[in-house]
Amino acid sequence: MRTDLGLALSVATVAGLGLAALGRWGFDSAAVEAPGLALAYLAGGVPAALTALREFRTARVLDIDLLMVTAALAALAVGAALEGAVLLALFSISNTLEERAMGRARRAVEALMALRPETAFLVTPDGIVEVPVAHLVAGDTVVLRPGARVPVDGVIADGDGSLDESTITGESMPVHKAPGAPVFEATVNLNGVLRVTVTRGTAESTVARMIALVTEAQAAKAPSERFSDWFGQRYTLVVLVGALLALGAFLLLGWGWNDALYRAATLLVAASPCAVVISVPAAILSALSAAARGGVLFKGGAALETLAEVRAFAFDKTGTLTTGKAEVTDLWAPDGDLDAMLRQLAGIEAHSEHPIGLAVRAEAHRRGLTPEPVAEVHATPSEGIEGQDAQGALWAGNLRMASRQGVDIGALPALADGAQTLVLLGRGDRLLGAATVADRPRDSARAGLAALRASGIGRRAMMTGDRRAVALRIGSELGLDSDEIHADLLPGDKVTLVAALAEDGKVAFVGDGVNDAAALARADVGIAMGAAGSEVALQAADVALLSEDMTRLAAAHRLARRTARVIRQNLVFALGAMVVLVTAGLVWELPLPLAVLGHEGGTLLVVMNGLRLLADPIRADRAPARNASRDSAPAA
16 A cells, blocks of 8 residues: 555646646646646655654654755755655655555465364364364364365374464475374375364464464564665754754855745755665666566565575475476386276376376376276275276285285386385286386576585575485485485474574575465565465565576576666766765755756766666577476386
Protein backbone atom coordinates (compact mmCIF):
# COMPACT_ATOMS: atom_id res chain seq x y z
CA MET A 1 0.00 0.00 0.00
CA ARG A 2 2.79 2.35 0.95
CA THR A 3 4.74 1.52 -2.22
CA ASP A 4 1.65 2.14 -4.36
CA LEU A 5 1.14 5.58 -2.76
CA GLY A 6 4.80 6.51 -3.29
CA LEU A 7 4.59 5.46 -6.93
CA ALA A 8 1.43 7.49 -7.44
CA LEU A 9 3.02 10.58 -5.89
CA SER A 10 6.15 10.17 -8.05
CA VAL A 11 4.02 9.86 -11.18
CA ALA A 12 2.05 12.95 -10.16
CA THR A 13 5.24 14.91 -9.52
CA VAL A 14 6.75 13.96 -12.86
CA ALA A 15 3.45 14.73 -14.61
CA GLY A 16 3.36 18.15 -13.00
CA LEU A 17 6.95 18.79 -14.03
CA GLY A 18 6.12 17.78 -17.58
CA LEU A 19 3.15 20.15 -17.71
CA ALA A 20 5.27 22.99 -16.34
CA ALA A 21 7.98 22.36 -18.92
CA LEU A 22 5.41 22.29 -21.73
CA GLY A 23 3.90 25.49 -20.45
CA ARG A 24 7.23 27.26 -20.38
CA TRP A 25 8.87 25.95 -23.54
CA GLY A 26 6.07 24.39 -25.49
CA PHE A 27 2.87 26.36 -25.32
CA ASP A 28 4.22 29.44 -23.58
CA SER A 29 1.09 29.44 -21.47
CA ALA A 30 0.87 30.22 -17.77
CA ALA A 31 -2.41 28.34 -17.78
CA VAL A 32 -0.40 25.14 -18.30
CA GLU A 33 2.78 26.02 -16.41
CA ALA A 34 1.20 27.19 -13.15
CA PRO A 35 -1.01 24.11 -12.58
CA GLY A 36 1.94 21.88 -13.48
CA LEU A 37 4.20 23.59 -10.96
CA ALA A 38 1.49 23.43 -8.31
CA LEU A 39 1.03 19.70 -8.89
CA ALA A 40 4.79 19.04 -8.78
CA TYR A 41 5.30 21.04 -5.60
CA LEU A 42 2.29 19.51 -3.84
CA ALA A 43 2.89 15.89 -4.88
CA GLY A 44 6.66 16.04 -4.47
CA GLY A 45 7.03 18.56 -1.67
CA VAL A 46 4.21 17.90 0.79
CA PRO A 47 5.07 14.22 1.47
CA ALA A 48 8.76 15.10 1.88
CA ALA A 49 7.88 17.98 4.22
CA LEU A 50 5.64 15.73 6.33
CA THR A 51 8.40 13.14 6.53
CA ALA A 52 10.92 15.78 7.56
CA LEU A 53 8.62 17.07 10.28
CA ARG A 54 7.91 13.55 11.56
CA GLU A 55 11.63 12.73 11.72
CA PHE A 56 12.39 15.94 13.53
CA ARG A 57 9.52 15.46 15.99
CA THR A 58 10.29 11.80 16.78
CA ALA A 59 14.08 11.62 16.43
CA ARG A 60 15.17 15.24 16.40
CA VAL A 61 16.87 14.59 13.05
CA LEU A 62 17.17 17.06 10.20
CA ASP A 63 17.18 14.73 7.24
CA ILE A 64 17.61 15.13 3.51
CA ASP A 65 13.85 15.55 2.99
CA LEU A 66 14.02 18.92 4.73
CA LEU A 67 16.98 20.00 2.63
CA MET A 68 15.28 19.09 -0.63
CA VAL A 69 12.08 20.92 0.29
CA THR A 70 14.04 23.97 1.45
CA ALA A 71 16.12 23.99 -1.75
CA ALA A 72 12.96 23.76 -3.88
CA LEU A 73 11.28 26.60 -1.93
CA ALA A 74 14.43 28.71 -2.19
CA ALA A 75 14.45 28.18 -5.94
CA LEU A 76 10.79 29.17 -6.04
CA ALA A 77 11.55 32.31 -3.98
CA VAL A 78 14.16 33.56 -6.43
CA GLY A 79 12.10 32.83 -9.53
CA ALA A 80 13.46 29.38 -10.44
CA ALA A 81 10.28 27.42 -9.78
CA LEU A 82 10.86 24.92 -12.58
CA GLU A 83 14.31 24.04 -11.26
CA GLY A 84 12.77 23.43 -7.84
CA ALA A 85 10.17 21.15 -9.44
CA VAL A 86 12.97 19.14 -11.06
CA LEU A 87 14.62 18.67 -7.67
CA LEU A 88 11.36 17.47 -6.14
CA ALA A 89 10.63 15.09 -9.03
CA LEU A 90 14.02 13.42 -8.84
CA PHE A 91 13.86 13.18 -5.07
CA SER A 92 10.36 11.68 -5.21
CA ILE A 93 11.55 9.01 -7.64
CA SER A 94 14.49 8.09 -5.39
CA ASN A 95 12.15 7.75 -2.39
CA THR A 96 9.89 5.41 -4.35
CA LEU A 97 12.85 3.20 -5.20
CA GLU A 98 13.59 2.84 -1.49
CA GLU A 99 10.23 1.17 -0.83
CA ARG A 100 11.14 -2.53 -0.87
CA ALA A 101 9.07 -5.73 -0.38
CA MET A 102 7.59 -4.67 2.97
CA GLY A 103 6.26 -7.47 5.15
CA ARG A 104 8.46 -10.17 3.63
CA ALA A 105 9.06 -11.86 6.98
CA ARG A 106 5.32 -11.89 7.70
CA ARG A 107 4.51 -13.51 4.37
CA ALA A 108 7.22 -16.12 4.84
CA VAL A 109 5.80 -17.07 8.21
CA GLU A 110 2.30 -17.25 6.76
CA ALA A 111 3.54 -19.60 4.04
CA LEU A 112 5.08 -21.86 6.67
CA MET A 113 1.86 -21.84 8.68
CA ALA A 114 -0.05 -22.98 5.58
CA LEU A 115 1.85 -26.29 5.64
CA ARG A 116 0.19 -27.33 8.86
CA PRO A 117 -2.93 -29.48 8.59
CA GLU A 118 -5.82 -28.07 10.55
CA THR A 119 -7.15 -31.34 11.99
CA ALA A 120 -5.88 -34.76 13.04
CA PHE A 121 -7.49 -38.13 13.82
CA LEU A 122 -7.00 -38.70 17.55
CA VAL A 123 -7.26 -42.16 19.09
CA THR A 124 -9.56 -42.05 22.13
CA PRO A 125 -11.16 -44.74 24.32
CA ASP A 126 -14.38 -44.14 22.39
CA GLY A 127 -12.77 -44.52 18.99
CA ILE A 128 -11.05 -42.26 16.48
CA VAL A 129 -12.12 -38.61 16.65
CA GLU A 130 -11.16 -35.74 14.34
CA VAL A 131 -9.83 -32.86 16.45
CA PRO A 132 -8.01 -29.56 15.79
CA VAL A 133 -4.25 -30.07 15.64
CA ALA A 134 -3.78 -27.30 18.21
CA HIS A 135 -5.47 -29.54 20.82
CA LEU A 136 -2.86 -32.30 20.55
CA VAL A 137 -0.37 -32.72 23.37
CA ALA A 138 2.62 -34.96 23.95
CA GLY A 139 1.52 -38.54 24.58
CA ASP A 140 -1.54 -38.45 22.32
CA THR A 141 -1.83 -41.03 19.54
CA VAL A 142 -3.07 -40.06 16.10
CA VAL A 143 -3.89 -42.11 13.01
CA LEU A 144 -2.15 -41.09 9.81
CA ARG A 145 -3.80 -42.23 6.60
CA PRO A 146 -2.08 -42.57 3.19
CA GLY A 147 -1.65 -39.22 1.47
CA ALA A 148 -2.15 -37.25 4.68
CA ARG A 149 0.23 -34.60 5.96
CA VAL A 150 1.74 -35.37 9.37
CA PRO A 151 -0.02 -33.06 11.87
CA VAL A 152 2.64 -33.02 14.62
CA ASP A 153 6.10 -34.28 15.48
CA GLY A 154 5.97 -37.79 16.80
CA VAL A 155 7.17 -41.37 16.76
CA ILE A 156 5.55 -44.23 14.81
CA ALA A 157 3.85 -46.55 17.28
CA ASP A 158 2.35 -48.96 14.77
CA GLY A 159 2.59 -49.56 11.02
CA ASP A 160 5.25 -48.75 8.49
CA GLY A 161 5.41 -46.88 5.19
CA SER A 162 7.22 -44.28 3.16
CA LEU A 163 7.11 -40.56 3.90
CA ASP A 164 8.01 -37.59 1.72
CA GLU A 165 10.24 -35.48 3.97
CA SER A 166 11.48 -33.09 1.30
CA THR A 167 9.75 -30.11 2.91
CA ILE A 168 11.68 -30.54 6.15
CA THR A 169 14.95 -32.39 5.53
CA GLY A 170 15.41 -31.98 1.78
CA GLU A 171 15.50 -35.77 1.34
CA SER A 172 15.04 -36.29 -2.39
CA MET A 173 13.50 -39.76 -2.16
CA PRO A 174 10.73 -41.08 0.09
CA VAL A 175 12.01 -42.37 3.44
CA HIS A 176 10.84 -45.70 4.80
CA LYS A 177 9.61 -45.49 8.38
CA ALA A 178 9.02 -48.35 10.80
CA PRO A 179 7.80 -48.42 14.43
CA GLY A 180 10.06 -46.29 16.60
CA ALA A 181 11.09 -43.96 13.76
CA PRO A 182 10.48 -40.21 14.19
CA VAL A 183 8.13 -38.30 11.90
CA PHE A 184 8.07 -34.55 11.39
CA GLU A 185 5.18 -32.17 11.13
CA ALA A 186 4.19 -31.16 7.57
CA THR A 187 5.79 -34.22 5.93
CA VAL A 188 3.53 -36.46 3.82
CA ASN A 189 2.62 -40.11 4.43
CA LEU A 190 2.76 -41.74 0.98
CA ASN A 191 1.43 -45.18 1.86
CA GLY A 192 0.39 -47.35 4.78
CA VAL A 193 -1.76 -46.55 7.79
CA LEU A 194 0.36 -45.30 10.67
CA ARG A 195 -0.28 -44.72 14.33
CA VAL A 196 1.90 -41.90 15.63
CA THR A 197 2.56 -40.99 19.24
CA VAL A 198 2.83 -37.22 19.65
CA THR A 199 6.16 -36.07 21.09
CA ARG A 200 5.73 -32.30 20.77
CA GLY A 201 2.72 -30.02 20.48
CA THR A 202 2.37 -27.46 17.71
CA ALA A 203 4.07 -24.75 19.77
CA GLU A 204 7.35 -26.72 19.87
CA SER A 205 7.06 -28.60 16.57
CA THR A 206 9.47 -28.69 13.66
CA VAL A 207 7.47 -26.13 11.69
CA ALA A 208 7.21 -23.89 14.76
CA ARG A 209 10.99 -23.98 15.10
CA MET A 210 11.37 -23.21 11.39
CA ILE A 211 9.05 -20.23 11.79
CA ALA A 212 11.16 -19.01 14.69
CA LEU A 213 14.35 -19.52 12.71
CA VAL A 214 13.03 -17.53 9.75
CA THR A 215 11.82 -14.68 11.97
CA GLU A 216 14.98 -14.52 14.08
CA ALA A 217 17.32 -14.82 11.11
CA GLN A 218 15.62 -11.97 9.26
CA ALA A 219 15.61 -9.84 12.40
CA ALA A 220 19.31 -10.57 12.97
CA LYS A 221 20.22 -9.28 9.55
CA ALA A 222 21.10 -5.67 10.27
CA PRO A 223 19.78 -3.42 7.45
CA SER A 224 22.54 -2.12 5.23
CA GLU A 225 23.27 1.45 6.29
CA ARG A 226 22.92 3.39 3.10
CA PHE A 227 25.32 6.15 2.28
CA SER A 228 22.48 8.55 1.51
CA ASP A 229 21.12 8.19 5.07
CA TRP A 230 24.49 8.80 6.66
CA PHE A 231 25.29 11.62 4.24
CA GLY A 232 21.83 13.19 4.34
CA GLN A 233 21.57 13.58 8.11
CA ARG A 234 24.90 15.35 8.38
CA TYR A 235 24.92 17.18 5.09
CA THR A 236 21.45 18.66 5.61
CA LEU A 237 22.47 20.41 8.80
CA VAL A 238 25.74 21.63 7.26
CA VAL A 239 24.01 23.05 4.17
CA LEU A 240 21.16 24.71 6.06
CA VAL A 241 23.49 26.27 8.61
CA GLY A 242 25.90 27.24 5.85
CA ALA A 243 23.16 28.89 3.80
CA LEU A 244 21.94 30.86 6.82
CA LEU A 245 25.47 31.92 7.69
CA ALA A 246 26.08 32.96 4.11
CA LEU A 247 22.84 34.96 4.10
CA GLY A 248 23.88 36.71 7.32
CA ALA A 249 27.37 37.38 6.02
CA PHE A 250 26.04 38.89 2.81
CA LEU A 251 23.71 41.14 4.78
CA LEU A 252 26.56 42.21 7.09
CA LEU A 253 28.61 43.10 4.03
CA GLY A 254 25.91 45.56 3.07
CA TRP A 255 24.13 43.57 0.40
CA GLY A 256 20.46 44.18 -0.16
CA TRP A 257 17.96 41.62 1.02
CA ASN A 258 17.05 40.39 -2.46
CA ASP A 259 20.68 40.09 -3.56
CA ALA A 260 21.66 38.31 -0.34
CA LEU A 261 18.72 35.92 -0.58
CA TYR A 262 19.49 35.26 -4.26
CA ARG A 263 23.12 34.44 -3.46
CA ALA A 264 22.18 32.23 -0.48
CA ALA A 265 19.55 30.46 -2.59
CA THR A 266 22.13 29.89 -5.30
CA LEU A 267 24.43 28.26 -2.77
CA LEU A 268 21.55 26.12 -1.48
CA VAL A 269 20.69 24.94 -4.99
CA ALA A 270 24.33 24.37 -5.88
CA ALA A 271 24.79 22.33 -2.71
CA SER A 272 21.59 20.35 -3.23
CA PRO A 273 22.60 16.66 -3.19
CA CYS A 274 20.24 15.57 -5.94
CA ALA A 275 23.04 14.01 -8.00
CA VAL A 276 24.23 12.13 -4.91
CA VAL A 277 20.73 10.93 -4.12
CA ILE A 278 19.95 9.76 -7.65
CA SER A 279 23.39 8.28 -8.39
CA VAL A 280 22.69 5.06 -6.48
CA PRO A 281 19.08 4.41 -7.67
CA ALA A 282 20.01 5.16 -11.30
CA ALA A 283 22.66 2.44 -11.34
CA ILE A 284 20.61 -0.01 -9.30
CA LEU A 285 17.45 0.38 -11.36
CA SER A 286 19.41 -0.22 -14.58
CA ALA A 287 21.12 -3.28 -13.13
CA LEU A 288 17.82 -4.67 -11.83
CA SER A 289 16.30 -4.31 -15.30
CA ALA A 290 19.28 -6.04 -16.92
CA ALA A 291 19.12 -8.84 -14.37
CA ALA A 292 15.39 -9.33 -14.87
CA ARG A 293 15.91 -9.74 -18.61
CA GLY A 294 18.44 -12.44 -17.81
CA GLY A 295 16.10 -14.37 -15.54
CA VAL A 296 17.40 -13.13 -12.17
CA LEU A 297 14.89 -11.17 -10.09
CA PHE A 298 16.25 -9.05 -7.23
CA LYS A 299 13.75 -7.97 -4.59
CA GLY A 300 15.59 -4.69 -4.11
CA GLY A 301 18.78 -2.76 -4.52
CA ALA A 302 20.12 -3.85 -1.14
CA ALA A 303 20.37 -7.45 -2.36
CA LEU A 304 22.19 -6.31 -5.48
CA GLU A 305 24.67 -4.23 -3.48
CA THR A 306 25.30 -7.07 -1.03
CA LEU A 307 25.74 -9.68 -3.76
CA ALA A 308 28.69 -7.67 -5.06
CA GLU A 309 30.44 -8.31 -1.73
CA VAL A 310 29.67 -12.03 -1.52
CA ARG A 311 32.75 -14.22 -1.27
CA ALA A 312 31.14 -17.61 -0.58
CA PHE A 313 28.13 -19.46 -2.02
CA ALA A 314 26.24 -22.23 -0.22
CA PHE A 315 23.78 -24.44 -2.08
CA ASP A 316 20.94 -26.71 -1.12
CA LYS A 317 21.13 -29.95 -3.10
CA THR A 318 17.67 -31.27 -3.90
CA GLY A 319 15.84 -29.11 -6.43
CA THR A 320 18.69 -26.60 -6.55
CA LEU A 321 21.84 -28.32 -7.75
CA THR A 322 19.76 -31.33 -8.77
CA THR A 323 16.48 -31.66 -10.65
CA GLY A 324 14.64 -32.86 -7.57
CA LYS A 325 13.06 -35.64 -9.63
CA ALA A 326 13.88 -39.32 -9.52
CA GLU A 327 15.42 -40.69 -12.72
CA VAL A 328 16.63 -44.12 -13.78
CA THR A 329 20.41 -44.16 -13.63
CA ASP A 330 21.26 -47.80 -14.47
CA LEU A 331 19.59 -50.92 -15.82
CA TRP A 332 20.61 -54.58 -15.59
CA ALA A 333 19.20 -57.81 -17.00
CA PRO A 334 20.78 -61.25 -16.61
CA ASP A 335 20.32 -61.98 -20.33
CA GLY A 336 21.39 -58.50 -21.41
CA ASP A 337 18.02 -57.62 -22.94
CA LEU A 338 17.51 -54.30 -21.17
CA ASP A 339 14.56 -53.20 -23.33
CA ALA A 340 12.54 -56.35 -22.62
CA MET A 341 13.24 -56.05 -18.89
CA LEU A 342 12.30 -52.35 -18.88
CA ARG A 343 9.01 -53.04 -20.70
CA GLN A 344 8.05 -55.52 -17.99
CA LEU A 345 9.19 -53.23 -15.17
CA ALA A 346 7.34 -50.25 -16.66
CA GLY A 347 4.24 -52.40 -17.12
CA ILE A 348 3.94 -53.28 -13.45
CA GLU A 349 5.06 -49.81 -12.31
CA ALA A 350 2.31 -48.30 -14.49
CA HIS A 351 -0.03 -49.09 -11.60
CA SER A 352 2.06 -47.14 -9.07
CA GLU A 353 2.08 -43.43 -8.31
CA HIS A 354 5.29 -43.75 -6.32
CA PRO A 355 8.12 -41.47 -7.57
CA ILE A 356 10.13 -44.60 -8.44
CA GLY A 357 7.30 -45.85 -10.65
CA LEU A 358 7.08 -42.47 -12.35
CA ALA A 359 10.83 -42.55 -13.02
CA VAL A 360 10.68 -46.05 -14.53
CA ARG A 361 7.79 -45.13 -16.83
CA ALA A 362 9.57 -41.93 -17.87
CA GLU A 363 12.68 -43.94 -18.80
CA ALA A 364 10.62 -46.37 -20.87
CA HIS A 365 8.97 -43.48 -22.66
CA ARG A 366 12.35 -41.85 -23.30
CA ARG A 367 13.57 -45.06 -24.94
CA GLY A 368 10.37 -45.38 -27.00
CA LEU A 369 9.28 -48.62 -25.28
CA THR A 370 5.67 -49.73 -24.73
CA PRO A 371 5.07 -51.21 -21.25
CA GLU A 372 3.90 -54.84 -21.10
CA PRO A 373 0.27 -55.25 -19.90
CA VAL A 374 0.11 -56.25 -16.24
CA ALA A 375 -3.13 -56.89 -14.34
CA GLU A 376 -4.29 -57.69 -10.81
CA VAL A 377 -1.66 -55.42 -9.34
CA HIS A 378 -1.57 -54.85 -5.60
CA ALA A 379 0.96 -53.10 -3.39
CA THR A 380 2.75 -54.34 -0.32
CA PRO A 381 3.73 -51.30 1.77
CA SER A 382 7.47 -50.78 2.17
CA GLU A 383 8.26 -53.70 -0.16
CA GLY A 384 6.86 -53.21 -3.64
CA ILE A 385 4.07 -54.32 -5.95
CA GLU A 386 2.87 -57.63 -7.40
CA GLY A 387 0.75 -58.48 -10.43
CA GLN A 388 0.04 -60.85 -13.30
CA ASP A 389 1.24 -60.61 -16.90
CA ALA A 390 0.89 -63.00 -19.84
CA GLN A 391 3.54 -65.31 -18.36
CA GLY A 392 2.26 -65.42 -14.79
CA ALA A 393 3.06 -63.76 -11.49
CA LEU A 394 5.39 -60.74 -11.59
CA TRP A 395 6.75 -58.52 -8.86
CA ALA A 396 8.86 -55.39 -8.48
CA GLY A 397 10.27 -54.07 -5.24
CA ASN A 398 13.20 -53.72 -2.90
CA LEU A 399 15.46 -56.25 -1.20
CA ARG A 400 12.76 -57.03 1.38
CA MET A 401 10.43 -58.06 -1.41
CA ALA A 402 13.18 -60.16 -3.01
CA SER A 403 13.90 -61.86 0.30
CA ARG A 404 10.23 -62.70 0.82
CA GLN A 405 10.12 -64.19 -2.67
CA GLY A 406 13.17 -66.34 -1.92
CA VAL A 407 15.39 -64.75 -4.57
CA ASP A 408 19.12 -65.42 -4.63
CA ILE A 409 20.63 -62.03 -5.44
CA GLY A 410 24.17 -63.32 -5.62
CA ALA A 411 24.25 -62.78 -9.40
CA LEU A 412 23.17 -59.16 -9.04
CA PRO A 413 26.01 -56.73 -9.84
CA ALA A 414 26.84 -53.90 -7.44
CA LEU A 415 24.43 -51.39 -8.97
CA ALA A 416 23.50 -49.47 -5.83
CA ASP A 417 26.22 -47.89 -3.72
CA GLY A 418 23.97 -46.58 -0.98
CA ALA A 419 23.51 -43.37 -2.89
CA GLN A 420 20.80 -44.70 -5.20
CA THR A 421 17.53 -46.60 -4.82
CA LEU A 422 17.57 -50.18 -6.09
CA VAL A 423 14.44 -51.62 -7.78
CA LEU A 424 14.34 -55.37 -8.49
CA LEU A 425 12.11 -57.20 -10.97
CA GLY A 426 11.32 -60.87 -10.56
CA ARG A 427 9.02 -63.76 -11.24
CA GLY A 428 8.69 -65.95 -8.20
CA ASP A 429 12.20 -66.73 -6.99
CA ARG A 430 13.78 -65.82 -10.35
CA LEU A 431 15.40 -62.41 -10.77
CA LEU A 432 14.54 -60.81 -14.13
CA GLY A 433 16.46 -57.57 -13.78
CA ALA A 434 17.13 -54.45 -11.76
CA ALA A 435 17.21 -50.68 -12.05
CA THR A 436 18.65 -47.91 -9.95
CA VAL A 437 16.82 -44.65 -9.41
CA ALA A 438 18.30 -41.40 -8.12
CA ASP A 439 18.12 -37.66 -8.30
CA ARG A 440 20.40 -36.10 -10.97
CA PRO A 441 22.39 -32.87 -11.09
CA ARG A 442 20.94 -30.11 -13.21
CA ASP A 443 22.52 -29.92 -16.63
CA SER A 444 23.93 -26.46 -15.88
CA ALA A 445 24.96 -27.05 -12.26
CA ARG A 446 28.57 -28.08 -12.88
CA ALA A 447 29.15 -25.25 -15.36
CA GLY A 448 27.52 -22.80 -12.95
CA LEU A 449 29.75 -23.81 -10.06
CA ALA A 450 32.81 -23.65 -12.30
CA ALA A 451 31.81 -20.16 -13.46
CA LEU A 452 31.54 -19.00 -9.85
CA ARG A 453 35.01 -20.31 -9.09
CA ALA A 454 36.35 -18.57 -12.22
CA SER A 455 34.77 -15.31 -11.07
CA GLY A 456 36.71 -15.41 -7.81
CA ILE A 457 34.33 -17.27 -5.46
CA GLY A 458 36.69 -19.40 -3.38
CA ARG A 459 34.16 -21.33 -1.29
CA ARG A 460 31.24 -23.26 -2.77
CA ALA A 461 29.48 -25.45 -0.22
CA MET A 462 26.62 -27.91 -0.61
CA MET A 463 24.18 -28.44 2.27
CA THR A 464 21.52 -31.12 2.26
CA GLY A 465 19.26 -33.20 4.46
CA ASP A 466 20.01 -36.20 2.25
CA ARG A 467 22.26 -39.08 3.29
CA ARG A 468 26.00 -38.49 3.02
CA ALA A 469 26.42 -41.17 0.37
CA VAL A 470 23.92 -39.34 -1.84
CA ALA A 471 25.54 -35.97 -1.14
CA LEU A 472 29.03 -37.24 -1.95
CA ARG A 473 27.85 -38.76 -5.23
CA ILE A 474 26.23 -35.50 -6.36
CA GLY A 475 29.08 -33.37 -5.03
CA SER A 476 31.73 -35.38 -6.86
CA GLU A 477 29.79 -35.11 -10.11
CA LEU A 478 29.67 -31.33 -9.68
CA GLY A 479 33.36 -30.96 -8.85
CA LEU A 480 32.90 -29.87 -5.23
CA ASP A 481 35.55 -30.47 -2.60
CA SER A 482 34.56 -33.20 -0.16
CA ASP A 483 35.09 -30.93 2.85
CA GLU A 484 32.51 -28.52 1.41
CA ILE A 485 29.81 -31.23 1.23
CA HIS A 486 27.52 -31.27 4.28
CA ALA A 487 24.82 -33.94 4.63
CA ASP A 488 22.19 -35.24 7.08
CA LEU A 489 21.22 -31.67 7.99
CA LEU A 490 18.06 -30.26 9.51
CA PRO A 491 17.03 -26.63 8.80
CA GLY A 492 18.73 -25.38 11.95
CA ASP A 493 21.99 -27.04 10.94
CA LYS A 494 21.98 -25.16 7.64
CA VAL A 495 21.53 -21.87 9.49
CA THR A 496 24.50 -22.72 11.72
CA LEU A 497 26.70 -23.57 8.74
CA VAL A 498 25.70 -20.40 6.89
CA ALA A 499 26.55 -18.37 9.98
CA ALA A 500 29.97 -20.06 10.13
CA LEU A 501 30.63 -19.21 6.49
CA ALA A 502 29.60 -15.61 7.15
CA GLU A 503 32.43 -15.22 9.65
CA ASP A 504 34.85 -15.04 6.72
CA GLY A 505 32.83 -12.60 4.62
CA LYS A 506 29.49 -12.14 2.92
CA VAL A 507 27.73 -15.38 2.01
CA ALA A 508 24.91 -16.20 -0.41
CA PHE A 509 22.65 -19.23 0.07
CA VAL A 510 20.82 -20.81 -2.86
CA GLY A 511 17.82 -23.03 -2.13
CA ASP A 512 14.33 -23.95 -3.24
CA GLY A 513 12.42 -25.66 -0.43
CA VAL A 514 10.61 -24.88 2.78
CA ASN A 515 13.51 -26.39 4.69
CA ASP A 516 15.79 -23.74 3.15
CA ALA A 517 13.77 -20.73 4.32
CA ALA A 518 15.71 -20.09 7.52
CA ALA A 519 19.09 -20.43 5.79
CA LEU A 520 17.92 -18.13 2.98
CA ALA A 521 16.94 -15.55 5.56
CA ARG A 522 20.15 -15.90 7.58
CA ALA A 523 22.46 -15.53 4.59
CA ASP A 524 23.60 -12.08 3.55
CA VAL A 525 21.89 -12.81 0.22
CA GLY A 526 19.24 -15.53 -0.09
CA ILE A 527 18.68 -16.83 -3.63
CA ALA A 528 15.62 -18.99 -4.37
CA MET A 529 15.06 -21.21 -7.37
CA GLY A 530 12.00 -19.32 -8.56
CA ALA A 531 11.08 -21.68 -11.38
CA ALA A 532 10.41 -24.59 -9.05
CA GLY A 533 10.98 -23.19 -5.57
CA SER A 534 8.43 -23.22 -2.77
CA GLU A 535 6.48 -20.11 -1.84
CA VAL A 536 8.24 -20.03 1.53
CA ALA A 537 11.67 -20.01 -0.10
CA LEU A 538 10.64 -17.25 -2.49
CA GLN A 539 9.33 -15.09 0.34
CA ALA A 540 12.40 -15.60 2.53
CA ALA A 541 14.90 -15.01 -0.26
CA ASP A 542 16.32 -11.73 -1.57
CA VAL A 543 16.77 -12.99 -5.14
CA ALA A 544 14.78 -15.40 -7.31
CA LEU A 545 16.52 -17.32 -10.09
CA LEU A 546 13.71 -17.66 -12.61
CA SER A 547 15.84 -19.61 -15.05
CA GLU A 548 17.15 -23.08 -14.22
CA ASP A 549 20.47 -22.13 -15.82
CA MET A 550 22.85 -22.05 -12.87
CA THR A 551 25.54 -20.25 -14.88
CA ARG A 552 23.48 -17.09 -14.49
CA LEU A 553 24.42 -16.91 -10.82
CA ALA A 554 28.00 -16.07 -11.77
CA ALA A 555 26.72 -13.59 -14.36
CA ALA A 556 24.52 -11.94 -11.71
CA HIS A 557 27.49 -11.76 -9.35
CA ARG A 558 29.59 -10.04 -12.03
CA LEU A 559 26.75 -7.60 -12.77
CA ALA A 560 26.47 -6.78 -9.07
CA ARG A 561 30.18 -6.03 -8.84
CA ARG A 562 30.05 -3.83 -11.93
CA THR A 563 27.07 -2.00 -10.43
CA ALA A 564 29.09 -1.35 -7.28
CA ARG A 565 31.87 0.19 -9.40
CA VAL A 566 29.38 2.41 -11.26
CA ILE A 567 27.88 3.57 -7.96
CA ARG A 568 31.32 4.52 -6.65
CA GLN A 569 32.02 6.42 -9.88
CA ASN A 570 28.71 8.27 -9.59
CA LEU A 571 29.24 9.22 -5.97
CA VAL A 572 32.77 10.50 -6.59
CA PHE A 573 31.59 12.58 -9.54
CA ALA A 574 28.46 13.89 -7.79
CA LEU A 575 30.35 14.91 -4.66
CA GLY A 576 33.15 16.43 -6.75
CA ALA A 577 30.73 18.46 -8.85
CA MET A 578 28.97 19.65 -5.70
CA VAL A 579 32.26 20.83 -4.19
CA VAL A 580 33.11 22.71 -7.38
CA LEU A 581 29.70 24.42 -7.56
CA VAL A 582 29.66 25.39 -3.89
CA THR A 583 33.21 26.72 -4.12
CA ALA A 584 32.27 28.75 -7.19
CA GLY A 585 29.22 30.11 -5.39
CA LEU A 586 31.29 31.24 -2.45
CA VAL A 587 34.33 32.63 -4.27
CA TRP A 588 32.68 34.01 -7.40
CA GLU A 589 29.22 35.32 -8.15
CA LEU A 590 27.80 32.11 -9.57
CA PRO A 591 24.50 32.89 -11.34
CA LEU A 592 21.54 30.80 -10.21
CA PRO A 593 20.84 29.46 -13.76
CA LEU A 594 24.44 28.30 -13.98
CA ALA A 595 24.18 26.64 -10.56
CA VAL A 596 21.02 24.86 -11.67
CA LEU A 597 22.65 23.91 -14.98
CA GLY A 598 25.71 22.50 -13.22
CA HIS A 599 23.55 20.70 -10.69
CA GLU A 600 21.16 19.21 -13.25
CA GLY A 601 24.01 18.47 -15.67
CA GLY A 602 25.79 16.50 -12.98
CA THR A 603 22.56 14.67 -12.21
CA LEU A 604 22.09 13.81 -15.87
CA LEU A 605 25.65 12.50 -16.17
CA VAL A 606 25.36 10.16 -13.20
CA VAL A 607 22.02 8.93 -14.53
CA MET A 608 23.53 8.25 -17.95
CA ASN A 609 26.46 6.46 -16.34
CA GLY A 610 24.04 4.28 -14.45
CA LEU A 611 22.01 3.56 -17.56
CA ARG A 612 25.06 1.96 -19.15
CA LEU A 613 24.24 -1.09 -17.06
CA LEU A 614 21.13 -1.63 -19.16
CA ALA A 615 23.40 -2.85 -21.95
CA ASP A 616 24.82 -5.60 -19.73
CA PRO A 617 22.13 -8.30 -19.64
CA ILE A 618 22.83 -11.46 -17.74
CA ARG A 619 23.52 -14.34 -20.05
CA ALA A 620 25.02 -17.80 -19.76
CA ASP A 621 28.78 -18.11 -20.20
CA ARG A 622 28.28 -21.14 -22.37
CA ALA A 623 25.72 -23.78 -23.16
CA PRO A 624 25.03 -26.04 -20.19
CA ALA A 625 27.04 -29.21 -20.25
CA ARG A 626 24.80 -32.14 -20.93
CA ASN A 627 24.91 -35.25 -18.81
CA ALA A 628 26.56 -38.29 -20.25
CA SER A 629 24.34 -40.71 -22.11
CA ARG A 630 22.25 -42.85 -19.85
CA ASP A 631 21.80 -45.61 -22.40
CA SER A 632 24.92 -47.50 -21.51
CA ALA A 633 24.43 -50.46 -19.20
CA PRO A 634 26.89 -51.46 -16.52
CA ALA A 635 28.91 -54.54 -16.88
CA ALA A 636 27.43 -57.56 -15.19
